Amino acid sequence: MEKSTSKNENKKTNAKINLKNKNSKILKIMGSYTCGIAWYCKKCGGCCDSPTVTKKDIVNIAKYLGLSFNEVIEKYLRYFDGKMGEIKEVRGRCIFLDKRRCTIYKARPLICKLRPFSPQFKNGKLVLTYDIWFLKHCRGFFIGDMKIDKKYFKYAEILVKSLGFEEETPKEEFNRLKKRLKNAHEN
């Protein structure tokens, strides 16, 4: 009995060390700041619901699937207002999600490429911070600073031009997530 307890404790310690190593490895690669919370996509498909699409996204998807612009709208969009639309869901998940895999990954909409970041303006400057949904649900978070890849700013600029920017995420959401992560790391 004692043996198995100490085995479990060892396992826990090793898991913590592995997590620490993994994090510092990722942090080394990525390295700066988004409210002190780093992120890594576990490709769980958890955020694949019904993404907003721009005209350009529809053009890309049409090209990728060998369909016309209107065929994509008819088959895969739940609405399109001439400027933007939304991809259909099947049982609450994006129609392009197959188990955990995106079947149009190379042509996925900009908003999917930007996840989990949310483009916001602070003092007239475009900044990226975490989207509130991700702070509540994404499984890829852990504490630590992480540099935002330049490509995300590129996606954000294009997206802001088409869809506008989002409301600032309240500080309490970050604090709530930090608390959740702290508890998870300690247990």
Ligand code: SF4
């Ligand atoms: S929920 Fe988070 S970890 Fe899962 S696919 Fe989306 S971004 Fe990646």
Ligand code: SF4
């Ligand atoms: S298009 Fe792909 S990445 Fe975007 S929500 Fe659908 S399945 Fe997920």
